[in-house]
Amino acid sequence: MRRLDTIDARILLALDEDPRATVLGLSRLLGLARGTVQAHLERLESDGVLHRFSRRLAPAALGFSVSAFVMVEIHQGQQEDTLRALRETPEVLEVHGITGDGDLMCRVVARDADDLYRVGQDVLSIPGVVRTRTSLAMRELVPYRIDPLLSELAD
Amino acid sequence: MRRLDTIDARILLALDEDPRATVLGLSRLLGLARGTVQAHLERLESDGVLHRFSRRLAPAALGFSVSAFVMVEIHQGQQEDTLRALRETPEVLEVHGITGDGDLMCRVVARDADDLYRVGQDVLSIPGVVRTRTSLAMRELVPYRIDPLLSELAD
DNA sequence: GACGGGGTGGGCACAATGACCGCTCCCGCA
DNA sequence: TGCGGGAGCGGTCATTGTGCCCACCCCGTC
Incomplete structure (x- = not known):
């Protein structure tokens, strides 16, 4: 399993604050280029690092x-x-x-x-x-x- | 805690399949009006029915x-x-x-x-x-x- | 029989996306 | 020592989606 880096962690923490944040919004918030956030998000989804969405459901x-x-x-x-x-x-x-x-x-x-x-x-x-x-x-x-x-x- | 209905359940299952699906995409997939999906999604987030995003992280x-x-x-x-x-x-x-x-x-x-x-x-x-x-x-x-x-x- | 909630469909200006480009920096390796 | 390659950056483009309106309608309730 892929190991997360600092950027991944910062993105995930930002998503905790606002789960519906857009890629552009995150890039502005974190001071990163949009492409960077987009690439990390894609990798998070595709690398099997994230569980299914319904895990969030109480x-x-x-x-x-x-x-x-x-x-x-x-x-x-x-x-x-x-x-x-x-x-x-x-x-x-x-x-x-x-x-x-x-x-x-x-x-x-x-x-x-x-x-x-x-x-x-x-x-x-x-x-x-x-x-x-x-x-x-x-x-x-x-x-x-x-x-x-x-x-x-x-x- | 609010109780989910059929539409909520269908949206959540669709999000399990594609966690990055857009509201418009979901509405097309489920055969619902966009406003309906949007309203349900907003309520899901605001009613405390969904846990924080990082719950998805392995x-x-x-x-x-x-x-x-x-x-x-x-x-x-x-x-x-x-x-x-x-x-x-x-x-x-x-x-x-x-x-x-x-x-x-x-x-x-x-x-x-x-x-x-x-x-x-x-x-x-x-x-x-x-x-x-x-x-x-x-x-x-x-x-x-x-x-x-x-x-x-x-x- | 009026009300209101929750669904539909449409339209609008604006924002965000996905997919590119070339650039730089840094690290590993031959 | 010099040569990739990976990862960020910053920019552009057409396309898509968003947020926020509207009017309408159905249905159960008071």
């Missing part, structure tokens, strides 16, 4: 205001089937293979506490799933952010 | 190719101080207050395995932190996605 806007982490212990043998089923469960937003006592760490969302129970059951009923341990995310104490790391790169 | 592009989940057990009394320190640690990307055996669930990144050890020590040395349990995210089995939920809304 699940709550879809009515999924409850989120939880589900540790899933699986039967290693049929991991493929298990993963396929997890992928087909829309409420499962992401799955990581982790070290430690669980095998899979899933982030799930639900409409409310009751709905979360249903999602939990859905996961539990997936073939290959041995045991689950659900932790309800009660408060988002530090909302996802990456700008501190970006800022370090920007100067 | 940490690996910054050189942080290792990520991990750190369960942090804290001294409830000084939670404020602990949180402040976590917030000041750039490698800590997000923190959730959760139910269950840990108190805090942190997602952290690091440059490599060695660097992760350092980050782990940093967290452990924060006042109020009693115990930590780190799970290295070895593989992203289902990368974050929300489009299945969006698609349900789109039709």
